[in-house]
Amino acid sequence: MDTATLHPMAAARRKLLEAALSVIRSKGFEATTVDELCAVAGVAKGSFFHHFKTKQALGVAAAEYWSELTGAFFAAAPYHRHDDPLDRVLGYIDFRKAILTGKVPEFTCLVGTMVQEVYETCPEIRAACDASISAHAAKLEADIAEAMERHAVHAGFTAEGLALHTQAVLQGAFILAKAKGDAGVAAASVDHLRRYITLLFQPPKERNPS
């Protein structure tokens, strides 16, 4: 995906946003300095404050940029091809597991990291992070709702609630991965999530009583 073609944008602005994604995911929002973002982006400080009124404004813009990027990334993923909506949901989970590669800051979530720090101190960033997570969950929610319809599952939960739960598991898996410095523990949690959804949608009559 060529990120430059998503929206026309001044070069310095996009370079600053790209820098923000990588630096903030590594060090968090507060520990990230404007000077470092400029250095990584190869841009002077004046450009930063030309494009973003404050550091907080950059935080909001970074969350929105993250939403755009991940939206396009998941929209292009192969799991949407399945006919059965349940296969699309499980395909999403498998896809999330498959991209747990490389170093920890490379597969963790920008908005999950940011919202932990600023949820009480900066309502604008908090709202932008919430919007990003909720928009992502909403796409999955559609498939879950369809799968619940198709497989006649209605027991005690909503499509929205289950979609948000998947995000909770992923965000929590990232925290464990950060604590242990290892992606394996995150993958194991995603496995549990997959098993849960499989059990939820498994028709009781066909359960193997071995």
Place this chain on the structure above:
Amino acid sequence: MDTATLHPMAAARRKLLEAALSVIRSKGFEATTVDELCAVAGVAKGSFFHHFKTKQALGVAAAEYWSELTGAFFAAAPYHRHDDPLDRVLGYIDFRKAILTGKVPEFTCLVGTMVQEVYETCPEIRAACDASISAHAAKLEADIAEAMERHAVHAGFTAEGLALHTQAVLQGAFILAKAKGDAGVAAASVDHLRRYITLLFQPPKERNPS
């Protein structure tokens, strides 16, 4: 529980640690200043650096203090009384859900918040947070292992993995609660976790095929 009697400790030191718990859970580690901790603790700055060599050292001490406090808190919880280990596990989950009350910073996890920020920049704090999470999970792991034995469940996962998964769900639930400013979404995720464990340990033959 009288925290003062857990370990003898200079008054200023304990007041600083208590201040650290509440301030860091609200604003994160980086945004918390030594001056603010001193102000909240009602202690002079000199005392801070008498008890903690650096701010990072306070972070490590806060994680260890958190481990002590939560360890005692959960050890005293009522769910341990159940005879069936599975009831203890489900009792733990119910207890976790029951304490999701009050404002968000009051029920979220100090070490989960801290490790997100510093996992790359401060290995000492990262390790202390990992130790806190892992020790907590280990207590639950014992009950899970016993429940797996008792209920003859061995399918595709380990007691350790499931114990860590519960922590992932809880940590992720906290992130969603922070993003939405609402404890309800966290409780909903804990409900899903409970349902998952129930399904895992439900004997296939007795499943209700309604």
Place this chain on the structure above:
DNA sequence: GACATTATACCGACCAGTCGGTATACATCT
């Protein structure tokens, strides 16, 4: 030449950490 963008120099606030010093408790020696 008008306008958006980028670069450089700079400022005031703030922050982690230092330093000199006081207070208290408890030994040990005379």
Place this chain on the structure above:
DNA sequence: AGATGTATACCGACTGGTCGGTATAATGTC
């Protein structure tokens, strides 16, 4: 008992450096 030494606890002014943000000049670009 009183004097002396010593370790811990606590205090608050100070400092060197960093950070977010500003002012202004220089560039492109139509």
